Amino acid sequence: MLTIVRFLWASFAIWTAYALHPSEAGVVDWHKALLGVPLTRPDFHRTTGAHGATRSVVLTATSNNVIGAVHPENGTVAWRYLFEDRDPVVGYKAYNDRLATLSGPGGATFRILDVNSGHLLHELHLHSADSGRLFEPVNLGVAIAFDDSDKSKDTFVLTNGHTLRRINGKSGDIVWGWTSPDQTSLVVYSKVVTTSDAIYLIGLAKSFASYTVHVSAISPDNGELLSDADVPSSIINGPQGLIVVSHEGTRGKSVRLAWLEQARIHSVALTPQLKDKPTIKKGSAYLQVHDIGLQEKGLFVATKEDGSGRVIRFSEDGALKVFWEFADSSPKYTESTYAGGLDKDGWPYIARVYWSHVFRQASAHVLAPHLAEGKGLVTGFTFPFETQKHGIIANVAVDAANPEEFRVLSRLVLTTTTGAVQLWQQDQHQWTREESLADIRVAEMVELPEPQLVASQVGIEETESFGARLRRQLADAQDFPQYAINFAKRFATGSYASASSSIAPASNDTSPLSRDTFGFRKIIVAATSHGKVFGIDSANGEIIWSRVFGLGWAAEVGGRIFPLKIFTTRTVSDGDTPQVVIVGQRKADNSLVDTVAFHIDALTGEDVSGTSIGQDILQGQDVIAGALVEAYLFQDGPTKYVVLLDEYLQVHLFPDTPENADSFHKVAPSIHLPLRTGTAGSHRLGGHKVSPEKEFTGRHIAYPIWTASLPPNEDVRSIVTRPHEPVASLGKVLGNRTTLYKYLNPGVVVVLTSTSTPSGPATSCGVYVIDGTKGTILYHANLPAAGGVCDVKAAFTENWLVYHYYDDGSANADQAKSYRMVSLEFYEGSGVDDKTSSSDLSAYSNDTTRISVYEQSYVFPRGISTITTTSTKFGITVKDILVAGNNHQVQSFPRRFLDPRRPNRKPTAEEQEEWLIQYDPLLPDDPKRVLSHRYQVARIRKIITSPALLESTSLVFGYGVDLFFTRVAPSKTFDVLNENFNKAQLVLTVAGLALAIVITKPMVRRKRLRERWYAS
């Protein structure tokens, strides 16, 4: 009993010791909440409070399937609502204090959120996700309209292209529903307009070569069809060109539907009887009509063929009239972007924003139609938009105020092609949110150089005179008193750098980037799929530099760059500034794919290769004219370079210098490559060697030597490799001091597969451990494919493999459904002290397959999105498992609990010496080990770890929607003095002892002398 109590005490002590201390929260970690890159134009939304005070938020739906609101004053996130991946947002609309959203296929789920707080008020499943109709684009066939005729707050929701429902605003219940009786017809509704008399559903019916407008009028009270009419029309480019303008007149709301047909604006008045005939607006030819969000104010913009835009107004007399013309378009400007907004009193404003190639500035014109006695007033300004840093303006939202007559103040929210969201107040930049960081593809932590020590002159000692040298040395020594005082203070008070303090530089710090005492500060180089690469300070998450990827020749046709790999080709320990190479694929809009490499200085973001000029766009080098199969970092002594394989398995080197080519040529005969090849659904794993001599193409070519013997219907989903990090110990010493030698064959890879019938979901998943040099299967496990999806996550380091999957209990009736985590260790030979020296054994030796496997399976508390292990400088520290759970948290699981050698009985004394504890199927879910504590770290897609200078500490950076950085010490910070260590006491004790020696020494000497005199 006593031993149990003692053991509990000990384990409790260990747990508390590992946990994150409250004083470290927010100090050692940071979290950046992001929304994602806005998909559409953001909206300013203003609500009026109880006392007439107004609040505005900027609403946006993003590519990360998030709807969020940003405070326009400072750019912080007011709230966000994370939609599940299988529940994509297809539409949203805000009205007064509520925001209605539709998500899922065909708008399966309807939600009402509070627009100021983001709280979910109502949620309603309108149809099952399977019965949802999939449209292209997704927002076709769904629409939301609010009943503005009375205060009922009811919502009209169009889903699936043919079902309209009225939803009670208070209870969230369906009042009535109407489904198009003729569902098989080709009419797909896409717009809803409400008036007090009728609800108009506007859709398109497919006819020969074009679409015809179809309108249905439905009674708002009971959902009965009032009338139904085809409007004679012929529309070519879908429902985007349909514009419904309405006007609140003295006789109620009048509505008119307008569209572009054969370069003329056609329009028809909507009445409950739908009797009106379309009219054609005479005059200029138009190229396009733009919905600027002011349809309810009766305004929209049409652009003419010469690019100039006209504001068209639905006037009192029921006709569409040109109200204003934004003239002077010329090739000196880019195409204009138009946006509409409302001020506090509900007056509309229209903004036109364009970029001037001549002035290299952005210009904005804001039209206030109601000013200047209703003739309209335009206010123009230019603002210094940095197109080199942020790309091209994609969308604009405007918000305006009219503090005095003839004066319009406007705020513009811009979204750019690189994913930035900016707010400009007139020409003043207010804030920028780099939302592309929610879509990081590759990231790497790069070590910073040491602080530069002041050495005023080096290497001129031989030539300078004595006097000059004396003066120089005196000048160098002028800081000495300060140093001495600091040293004494440091020594006396023990105020050394602490392992748990913040390393963020002061905000006014202008000194160059340098690492801190323990190397906790690194630079995170992160490349996003929105064509931008960032250098992020790991101390506080600030962006130090950012560069926009250049498209090379594809700049003329347009394209995108998808970063695939990042390699640190030079580190600080190589003696100079660190450099990284980003390998990406450029998909040009003309469907050509190239592989590009960007070689940049990690500290400044400057182009190392020198092809880009100054701070202009970062230009890469086209390495392969075609797709990339795989890229590796190859290290040969001090030189590092990137080895790339193209589709024909030709070897390309980057940088392609003669030295690198020589170096590669020397080692080419001994290179082995396991590669995942094949097409989607039938990927295979094959081993390759590289031809020792260059082929006639002037390149080495990899040729296949084996294929993994997997069943033909098994698809290789991914290959998990070990991180390149040192292994501190070659074996595991047991309690009786025998050794289990770790199986450290450098060619071992973990292969995750899925088995499926030719046309259907996966039936089972596989985990293989394969020797990548010769294709031997060392370990194989078959896992259930829950829901027909293989979602196995694996982390592999040294000889330890951990994988995670969901067991739906289908294999065995007794088995419970649960998430499982399996921990495996591979050891050499058949048991203890059986050594095969696997880490330097030839791959063709028979001993490579002589291994023993320890395996233990645990029940894991939840699903995860990524899994990784900590990494430290020398690999001495115990490795913990880090996971990002589906509860939006990052949590660590100690190796002790995942040890596959945990005995199934009470541990013996020898096992206790190894700190083994009895096997327990349930992994403890310790809330103290949640690294992200109170942060909601949304949808972490990947966690990367990197060693600090301190052996005990590992740096952790997770990215997904949010960014999260912290540092962990799995074995506690054993290499620094404890924070609670009483330095003063030690110093006082030592000083006291020294004093005692000084005092007693002469006394003892006197006594000795006297003893000699009077000895006998």
Next chain:
Amino acid sequence: MSTTTLEPSKWKHLPPPPGFAQTPVATKTSGKVSSSSSAASYAALKEKRAWDFAISPAKSLPMQAFMLYMSGGGVQIFSMGIVFMLLSSPFKNLAAINSAFAPFAPTPSSHDKTASQVDPKAFTTLPLQKIVYIICNLLTLALGLWKCRSMGLLPTGTGDWLAFETRGSPPEIVLL
């Protein structure tokens, strides 16, 4: 302090100055008859003492074993002190073996001229006793080593040499 405080007891083993012999003269005159028998008994006594001395390390073994048992299996200052003593004392004893046995060397008789050449500090004097003494000391050493082993201080397992193992680079390069 003054000279009167001298303690004579401290120096009582010093030989008396010439002419100040403490032994009464009468003993010299007790006769030559008993001198030979007393010399023999003295030699026997010396031999017995030599044997006693030779097996003295073995006599203390049970006591030391008990102390080891009491000191426990942990590596602490007390157990380490005992183990250190156990390991070092045999070597110390063996280094001083000849001088330790010198007092027990048989005294050369005045009439035996050849015996006078026997050096009391030679290894060949009292050989049997010395061999037994060495064996007993080895027993002590063995006890110490056994304790070291049970405490895990002897590098007997492969685990103790793991840190010195090295591996080269493999002949094949695998790009991963």
